[in-house]
Amino acid sequence: MRIVPAVATLLLVSAPATAQTLRGGxxxxxxxxxxGLSWSQGRASISADAAATIGPVDASVRVAALRGSARHADADGVADLTLGTGWDLGTVRLRATGIGHLFFNADSKMDYAELGGSASYSLGPARVTAGALYAPSQDAIGGSNLYLYAGADAGIPGTPLTAVAQLGRSSGEVDDPVRAQRLRPGGRYVDWRLGVEHRSGPVTLGLDYLGTDVARRDAFGPFANGAHVGDRLVGRARFDF
Structure with missing residues (x-):
């Protein structure tokens, strides 16, 4: 399916020079x-992103190093192109997005796209969010993929820290069992995240505990490595501008 080029085109035509806000990091x-799955072979990575808001529409691009990721046919990097919009329904914020994932220097065609929607509710320093991302059947991912998730974040009273948590579940239809292992080792699985963040001006430091319920023996084939599906601690440092 030629979904990714369509998303990329929408991003280009939706980013005029009169963008209301620009941001990046x-x-x-x-x-x-x-x-819960490593995209960079379990190795360190660096990324850069930029976003623009034009009226009710926002467009962004994030480029990340993948370090020759076997999950993505030895790709060296990925660009995530996102086009979205949101609106308020009472105290609930709704959002719709389209995301194209474009892979650099992969040994075969790895690009794919997703469509998503979410709802979030804020109360004081706390926010809860639930949503879904759906990738229609595409050769690059061996079928379709549905990701359901729910998460929350809240400031920790008396500290400059924010606690974050998320639980997700991946499932979908399988057309190619080998390719389907790329995003869903074992067929379907649950992932989780528990973390803490500290923000000071433009600098954000974070530490996350991430994991899945994927058994290593169930991650097979050239696009899935059992060493990259287990629990891990991930540290990150971000600078916004």
Whole structure:
């Protein structure tokens, strides 16, 4: 399916020079982990991102080093292109997004896209969010992929720290059992995140405990490595500008 080029085109045509707000940042981490799975071979990674808001629409791009990731056919990097919008329904904030993932220097075609929606509710320093991301059936991921998640973050009273937590579940239809291992080793799985963040001006420091319920023996084939699905501590440092 040619979903990724369509998302990229939407991003380009939705970012005129009259953008209302511009923001960006750089981040370093000891492991690029997404949904509990390492995307950077368990190695350190650096990323940069930029975002623009134009009226009710926001567009962003994030580029991250993948260090020759076997999960993504030895890709050296990935660009995540996101187009989204949000609106308020009483005290609930709703959001819709489209995301294209473009991989650099991969040995084969790895690009894929997702569509998503979420709802969040804030009360004082606390916020809870629930949502879904759906990747329609695509050759690059061996079928379809549905990610359901719920999370919360809150300031810790009397400290400059914010606690974060998230629980997610990945499932979907399988067309190619080998390719499907790329995003869903073992067929379907649950991931979790518990972390703490400290922000001081433009600098954010974070430490996360991440994990999945994937058994190493269930992560097979060239796109899944059992060493990259287990529990781990991930540290990160971010600078916003």
């Amino acid at each position: 750089v981040e370093a981490t000891n492991d690029e982990v997404r949904r």
